[in-house]
Amino acid sequence: MPAVTEPLALYIHWPFCLAKCPYCDFNSHVRDRVDEARFGAALRRELAHEAARVGRRPLASIFFGGGTPSLMSPDTAAALIEDARRLFDPAPDMEVTLEANPTSVETSRLAAFRDAGVNRASLGVQSLDEAALRFLGRRHDVGQAIAALEAARAIFPRLSFDLIYARPGQAEAAWRAELRQALALAADHLSLYQLTIEPGTQFATLHGRGDFALPEGDDAARLYFATAEEAARFGLRSYEVSNYAKPGAESRHNLAYWRYGDYLGIGAGAHQRVLLEGRMIATRRHRAPEEWAARVERGGHAAVEEEALAPADRAREALLMGLRLAEGIDPARIEARSGVPFAEAVDPAMLAALLDEDYLAWTEAGRLRATEEGILRLDALLPVLLR
Amino acid sequence: MTDTPLDLIRNFSIIAHIDHGKSTLADRLIQATGALSAREMKEQVLDNMEIERERGITIKAQTVRLTYPAQDGKTYVLNLMDTPGHVDFAYEVSRSLAACEGSLLVVDASQGVEAQTLANVYQAIDAGHEIVPVLNKIDLPAAEPDRVKQQIEDVIGLDASDAVMISAKTGLNIEGVLEAIVTRLPPPSGDASATTKALLVDSWYDAYLGVVILVRVKDGFLKKGQRIRMMSSGAVHTIEQVGVFKPKLVPTDSLGPGEMGYVTAAIKTVADTNVGDTITDDRNPAAEPLAGFKPSIPVVWCGLYPVDADDFEKLRESLAKLRLNDASFHYETETSAALGFGFRCGFLGLLHLEIIQERLSREFDLDLIATAPSVVYKVHQTNGEMFELHNPADMPDGSVLDHIEEPWIKATIMLPDDYLGPVLALCNERRGQQVELTYVGARAMLVYRLPLNEVVFDFYDRLKSVSRGYASFDYQMDGYSEGDLVKISILVNNEPVDALSFMAHRSQAERRGRQICEKLKELIPRQLFKIPIQAAIGGRVIARETISALSKDVTAKCYGGDISRKRKLLEKQKEGKKRMRQFGKVEIPQSAFIAALKMDA
Ligand SMILES: Nc1nc2c(ncn2[C@@H]2O[C@H](COP(=O)(O)OP(=O)(O)OP(=O)(O)O)[C@@H](O)[C@H]2O)c(=O)[nH]1
Ligand SMILES: C[S@@+](CC[C@H](N)C(=O)[O-])C[C@H]1O[C@@H](n2cnc3c(N)ncnc32)[C@H](O)[C@@H]1O
Ligand code: SF4
Ligand SMILES: [Mg+2]
Numbered sequence: 001m002p003a004v005t006e007p008l009a010l011y012i013h014w015p016f017c018l019a020k021c022p023y024c025d026f027n028s029h030v031r032d033r034v035d036e037a038r039f040g041a042a043l044r045r046e047l048a049h050e051a052a053r054v055g056r057r058p059l060a061s062i063f064f065g066g067g068t069p070s071l072m073s074p075d076t077a078a079a080l081i082e083d084a085r086r087l088f089d090p091a092p093d094m095e096v097t098l099e100a101n102p103t104s105v106e107t108s109r110l111a112a113f114r115d116a117g118v119n120r121a122s123l124g125v126q127s128l129d130e131a132a133l134r135f136l137g138r139r140h141d142v143g144q145a146i147a148a149l150e151a152a153r154a155i156f157p158r159l160s161f162d163l164i165y166a167r168p169g170q171a172e173a174a175w176r177a178e179l180r181q182a183l184a185l186a187a188d189h190l191s192l193y194q195l196t197i198e199p200g201t202q203f204a205t206l207h208g209r210g211d212f213a214l215p216e217g218d219d220a221a222r223l224y225f226a227t228a229e230e231a232a233r234f235g236l237r238s239y240e241v242s243n244y245a246k247p248g249a250e251s252r253h254n255l256a257y258w259r260y261g262d263y264l265g266i267g268a269g270a271h272q273r274v275l276l277e278g279r280m281i282a283t284r285r286h287r288a289p290e291e292w293a294a295r296v297e298r299g300g301h302a303a304v305e306e307e308a309l310a311p312a313d314r315a316r317e318a319l320l321m322g323l324r325l326a327e328g329i330d331p332a333r334i335e336a337r338s339g340v341p342f343a344e345a346v347d348p349a350m351l352a353a354l355l356d357e358d359y360l361a362w363t364e365a366g367r368l369r370a371t372e373e374g375i376l377r378l379d380a381l382l383p384v385l386l387r
Numbered sequence: 388m389t390d391t392p393l394d395l396i397r398n399f400s401i402i403a404h405i406d407h408g409k410s411t412l413a414d415r416l417i418q419a420t421g422a423l424s425a426r427e428m429k430e431q432v433l434d435n436m437e438i439e440r441e442r443g444i445t446i447k448a449q450t451v452r453l454t455y456p457a458q459d460g461k462t463y464v465l466n467l468m469d470t471p472g473h474v475d476f477a478y479e480v481s482r483s484l485a486a487c488e489g490s491l492l493v494v495d496a497s498q499g500v501e502a503q504t505l506a507n508v509y510q511a512i513d514a515g516h517e518i519v520p521v522l523n524k525i526d527l528p529a530a531e532p533d534r535v536k537q538q539i540e541d542v543i544g545l546d547a548s549d550a551v552m553i554s555a556k557t558g559l560n561i562e563g564v565l566e567a568i569v570t571r572l573p574p575p576s577g578d579a580s581a582t583t584k585a586l587l588v589d590s591w592y593d594a595y596l597g598v599v600i601l602v603r604v605k606d607g608f609l610k611k612g613q614r615i616r617m618m619s620s621g622a623v624h625t626i627e628q629v630g631v632f633k634p635k636l637v638p639t640d641s642l643g644p645g646e647m648g649y650v651t652a653a654i655k656t657v658a659d660t661n662v663g664d665t666i667t668d669d670r671n672p673a674a675e676p677l678a679g680f681k682p683s684i685p686v687v688w689c690g691l692y693p694v695d696a697d698d699f700e701k702l703r704e705s706l707a708k709l710r711l712n713d714a715s716f717h718y719e720t721e722t723s724a725a726l727g728f729g730f731r732c733g734f735l736g737l738l739h740l741e742i743i744q745e746r747l748s749r750e751f752d753l754d755l756i757a758t759a760p761s762v763v764y765k766v767h768q769t770n771g772e773m774f775e776l777h778n779p780a781d782m783p784d785g786s787v788l789d790h791i792e793e794p795w796i797k798a799t800i801m802l803p804d805d806y807l808g809p810v811l812a813l814c815n816e817r818r819g820q821q822v823e824l825t826y827v828g829a830r831a832m833l834v835y836r837l838p839l840n841e842v843v844f845d846f847y848d849r850l851k852s853v854s855r856g857y858a859s860f861d862y863q864m865d866g867y868s869e870g871d872l873v874k875i876s877i878l879v880n881n882e883p884v885d886a887l888s889f890m891a892h893r894s895q896a897e898r899r900g901r902q903i904c905e906k907l908k909e910l911i912p913r914q915l916f917k918i919p920i921q922a923a924i925g926g927r928v929i930a931r932e933t934i935s936a937l938s939k940d941v942t943a944k945c946y947g948g949d950i951s952r953k954r955k956l957l958e959k960q961k962e963g964k965k966r967m968r969q970f971g972k973v974e975i976p977q978s979a980f981i982a983a984l985k986m987d988a
Contacts, residue, residue: 011947027948051768193943220937242943257947271948316957317950324945353972357916378941380915382962384974 006057006275009256011085013267014042014069015289018103022137022206023164025198027269028067029102029285039289042133042296044083046266046285049300051087054264054274059088061095061253064118069099076108078116085196085387087115095158095252097122097258098144102148104138110148110155120158123148128178129181132167137202149185159247160189166223168212183234188249194220221376228372240374241324258325260318260337265370268302273317275337279308314338315320315345316386323378328369350384361386391464394574395646398466398603400448402494402511404501404859405472408523410434410445412493412564413469419561420453422633424898429873433469433634445471445985446742448479448589450601450647453635457569466647467570474861475736478683480507482662483681484514486588486603486647489572492545496522496530496552499912500538502801502861508543515818519567520547526554531759534828542827577644583607583615583668584678585642590660591712596628598654598711599636600665603647604664605677610641614669615652619675622659622667624652671741683715685733685793685863687740688777690721690758690886691747692729698753699728703764706730706750716743721778723885726756734760734809736842756980758886759845762839765792765867768796780885781796782874785925792867793838797822800833800850807831809853816965817841818892836865840872840890844899863931875900875929877908880970886980893949901984902931910979918973 007140017028064077070346081096097120098113100106110121125145126130127133133141152159153203162183165175182190197207206212211326214224228238237243243251257262265272267285273280284305286292295302309317315338322329331342356358359374359381374381401409410431417423417432433449437566453465468483470476484490494504504663511518522532538545540946551567589601602609609615613626624902630638630650641856642648654660663680667673691701706718717733734740740760747753760874766775767789776782798819802810804826814821814835821833838845842862872895877887880906892901900922907920911934946954955961968975 023644107609195941218938224939241941241945254946257945261949265947269948271951273947273950312856313954318953320953321945321950322955349458350972353916359915376939376941377915377937380937381942383957383964384915386957386961 006262007060008054008088008274009060009253009261009263010047010062011049011263011265011267011270011272012062012069012080013067013265013270014039014064014072015067015268015287015292016071017066017068017293018071018101019137019139020202022202023195023198024202026067029289030232031289032144035108036073036076039071040079042293043076043080043266046296047080047083047264047302048087049296050264050266050272050333050383054262054276057088057262059084059090061256062097063253064098066099068106070106070109070113074112074116077113077118078348081117093330095120097160097251097253099124100148100152102145104147106341107144107148107151107303110151114155115198119156120160121152121156122189122251123152123159123161125149125161125279126208127167128181129174132170136168137165146185147250149187153186156336158189159187159246160191160251161185161187162192162193163196165227166215166220168214170215170223172226175223176230179227180228183230183236188236189243189245189251190231191243192231194224200331224376225372237326239326242380244293245264255325258321259333260314260321273309278339280314280337281322282307282309311339312345312387319345319386320382323368323370324375326375328363330367345387346385347387350364354381354385390641390643390961393577393645394465396464396574397489397568397572398468398487398575398645398647399491399568399572399657400468400470400487400516401491401615402480402507403491403523404498404507405444405493407472407493407495407498407501407504407554409472409493409560410469412491412523412553412561413449413451415561415669416453416465416467416564417451417634418454418657419565420455420559422451422453424754426484429804430694431976433954436741436748441794441798444473445469446473446476446479447471449634450482450632452631452647455569458566459569461770463569463645466563469649470507472507473738474503474506475734475739475742476715476736477506477510480518480715481510481514482588482680484511484516485663486586486677487516487570488512489519490645491519491521491568492518492539493521493523493555494539495702496525496532496535497527499531499535500542500801500827502799503859505543505559505799505801506861512920514661517572519564519571520545520550520569521564521567522550522552523555525552526557526559538827538830542832554609563583563655570599577604577647579608579644580608580672583613583666584673585609585666585756586679587617587660587662587664587666588647589662589712591716594652594709596636598651598660600650600652600654600666601647602642602650604642604644606644606673608641608643609648609650609666615650615666616672617661618665618667618673619660619661620659620664622654622656624654624659627651627653634683655699659675666684673813683692683735683752684864685715685717685735686839687734687736687760687762687873688731689734689740689760690723691718691724691732691744692726692728692756692758692886694754694756696727700824702730702747702755702781705747705753706732709746710750713743715739723758723780726758729756733777737847756886759889759892760843762794762843764794764872764890767791771783776890778858779866779874779888782890790869791872792868793840793872794866795836796842796862797840797865798835798837798862800835800858800860802831802833802854804829804831806854806857808835810858811848813853814851815848817846818894824961837862838870838892839864840892841895846893866933872880875923876923877903877907878919878923879911879975880916880918882970884970884980887983896924899927904932906928906930906983910982912979914973916973918970918975964986 096118098118099122118153139317231244262274272283283303286302286304292302334342403409414529448470451467453520456462470480536547551563574826578725583602584606585602665676716731766776767773769789820836825832871893904920917936918934920932921928
């Protein structure tokens with residue numbers, strides 16, 4: 001096993017939102033009042049607890065996700081960033097991302113977040129179409145979204161935003177137009193998600209009883225290719241299934257997940273994976289915010305599940321994440337991160353068939369990657385390829 | 388307890404066409420004689436198998452012993468046998484008839500005589516039965532008792548002037564049925580002092596009692612502790628328990644002549660209990676066995692395979708236990724390239740096949756795949772040898788084949804005149820030859836010779852749909868004739884699936900081949916690769932379809948919090964793949980084959 005030189009990525013979860021969006025299955029909760037001091041303190045305590053466990057290491061990125069972390073006070077964010085800088089060895093160009101919703105309240109505080117140490121914003125714009133925003137149950141309109149983007153662009157060196165497409169009845173031409181408008185707003189990074197019906201959401205109920213239908217199969221595939229085409233015209237390259245960036249502007253934090261790097265996850269419902277003494281320890285925390293805080297207050301952390309993953313599981317995880325990336329996987333790294341030689345992690349006959357079908361390809365550098373056609377079918381490809 | 392004088396015993400079967408109300412009448416007779424309390428009573432109480440209750444049909448004949456104080460002041464013992472109505476379970480009926488002296492012929496007064504009414508009543512006449520016609524469902528506004536009486540006289544040739552008019556549902560005139568049983572049906576004959584002779588009518592496996600056998604005593608007695616001998620196998624056992632059906636099993640000291648009841652005797656070997664066998668006393672055996680039953684001859688065969696190869700032994704044991712309870716079902720081991728080790732099983736028809744499959748999966752918790760049903764062909768080879776082909780996969784290649792004979796049936800179809808046109812068209816499309824067309828009022832009785840092969844393939848469904856459910860159907864085997872038959876192979880991803888190959892008349896080959904290819908195209912989910920599906924005769928492709936590759940299947944969002952969930956999903960998908968068959972690089976869910984194989988059942 002290689003020594004613990006793997007830099008860390010730190011995820012911090014803020015589990016509150018102003019309202020629950022009908023498509024969303026994230027661990028987010030709506031509260032009339034949030035005891036900011038209490039949750040801030042608990043986050044800091046859990047961070048300290050995990051830092052003591054994993055030891056001092058290089059820290060490459062911090063990501064405030066949610067929920068809606070832009071509802072958190074910038075002071076809380078500042079304290080957490082400061083703690084992290086003290087507990088770890090921050091990389092000189094450490095990436096610190098904040099997810100923000102484009103409501104005016106949040107936009108007004110963006111500068112304070114920059115002062116706290118945030119250097120990258122990820123805005124949940126979701127659409128540049130008023131009707132679509134209403135359908136998605138968003139609390140902002142197109143005007144506010146654009147204002148937020150402009151403000152964020154002026155404040156942060158790096159900017160990304162999210163759009164949800166393949167919405168009911170969305171025609172390819174309309175999506176291309178909306179996307180072009182978005183690309184013109186000059187972000188260096190975009191997350192473009194096809195709308196997914198997640199079990200247990202309000203949309204699952206509506207969709208289940210036939211209130212609306214989504215583009216599927218060939219239509220969804222066409223929209224997907226159109227998306228990559230439009231992004232490419234503006235110099236944004238598809239580097240992951242749903243993520244597009246100018247070269248060098250990729251989200252370093254999210255790349256850590258896809259490259260199966262070590263990451264800490266702090267906060268309600270957060271997940272964590274760290275290689276400790278050759279064992280990949282997977283941790284999951286209590287999802288209910290108040291219970292999570294109570295547990296942290298009692299014992300320093302709120303892990304509800306913790307296990308050392310078996311080598312075969314690690315190989316599967318490393319591959320299922322890595323093949324989402326355009327750069328693909330490095331067989332040597334798969335072995336280093338899982339302890340399973342690459343050749344044993346995949347079914348050789350299926351690997352050959354998938355290469356033959358041009359769903360997979362070897363790069364000159366000896367990496368295995370899914371082609372555009374392969375990525376499009378990744379969920380079907382993985383169970384066939386992996387052992 | 389069972390030293391009832393013979394003249395106070397009546398043994399009778401209830402026979403009828405499907406759904407004419409046999410089991411409901413049995414309910415009323417059980418109730419009227421107080422055999423079960425109101426609390427124990429439920430509709431069609433004798434249909435105790437789960438499948439019988441779900442489908443509302445009787446599959447197994449059932450026996451109950453009733454006591455009835457008649458109007459003549461004497462108390463009678465009535466042994467009632469409720470029988471199934473469907474043609475596939477005719478063997479149950481024939482065995483019940485052999486155990487009785489009389490029958491109640493139930494006819495639905497709104498529907499009249501149907502195909503199985505005829506088939507069953509002729510069997511009863513052949514068995515020498517006294518027959519009491521019972522017109523049921525006279526509560527229905529559509530009931531036409533007079534017309535139906537006339538029909539019974541015209542079509543069956545039975546005097547229906549004294550037919551008992553009842554409603555089994557409302558309980559109207561059940562007393563009339565009971566009186567007819569004691570006054571019009573004959574008592575059994577038998578000799579109490581002669582050596583023991585009892586007919587083995589049925590057997591089954593009971594979790595507490597082990598093998599239980601249903602007997603009809605002809606002469607002498609069966610007693611606890613007695614050493615008995617099975618005359619055909621020579622096997623000897625000591626009786627542990629004898630008793631009667633009330634309808635629960637109630638032990639008695641002995642069973643005397645003319646009686647029906649059960650025997651347990653620590654029987655371990657299933658082969659020791661052959662229905663139709665004669666049971667006698669080991670120390671004082673009878674010289675001659677009773678007449679017994681004609682063995683049943685399966686007309687439809689198919690392969691049954693465990694989905695999980697490890698279940699093969701369990702399947703073998705389960706088949707043995709089922710066979711104990713169903714002598715009309717046959718099986719032998721076979722192997723298939725696509726499906727592994729399994730059994731070739733013979734049935735009396737498609738419903739029988741379906742029921743056995745269901746019972747195996749429910750009662751024995753087995754997951755099975757069944758291959759396409761096939762009839763038995765006689766294959767004549769150029770060297771003059773002939774063999775019986777039970778499995779299309781065993782067809783020899785063209786060079787050694789001389790000719791093939793296929794089984795034909797004589798079918799009786801009864802239907803309202805209005806539907807005659809489409810039914811004739813259906814029979815002709817299936818290569819039928821009309822034998823007879825007669826009328827009873829507005830009802831036509833059509834007799835056709837048909838190749839059994841054509842009936843096995845979705846004939847019932849088509850008949851039902853073209854006649855809006857008004858046609859009834861019965862058949863008997865009617866010899867073999869030469870036919871222009873070919874074997875059609877199905878290839879998935881260019882590999883033959885032996886379990887899907889089937890025989891068909893050359894004139895039907897293309898249509899049938901296309902049908903199954905289309906069906907498979909619908910059933911096989913799109914995958915990573917495109918999948919060609921072909922039907923071929925020898926090397927010649929007669930139909931083809933292509934399943935195109937799936938177009939998009941990828942999770943949009945997958946971050947640090949999603950990894951565990953994704954991996955677990957992946958593990959589940961891999962687990963699911965164990966249920967798939969590999970054809971080169973494509974995997975086909977077994978459920979698709981099963982559904983394709985079911986399409987004509
Ligand atoms: N209206 C009316 N319906 C009846 C009468 N007798 C039976 N039925 C109904 O007819 C249907 C069939 O009754 P069963 O007693 O199951 O018929 P069966 O002859 O035993 O049927 P198989 O065993 O499948 O051949 C049921 O829905 C009964 O409720 C009757 O006298 N009047
Ligand atoms: C944690 S959420 C964003 C956080 C932030 N609260 C917001 O709503 O802007 C990350 C992104 O996932 C995307 N997303 C969430 N649920 C989705 C779904 N069901 N289908 C597609 N995209 C979804 C949205 O674009 C969302 O911005
Ligand atoms: S999409 Fe964002 S704002 Fe909406 S409920 Fe989910 S986390 Fe909260
Ligand atoms: Mg019945």
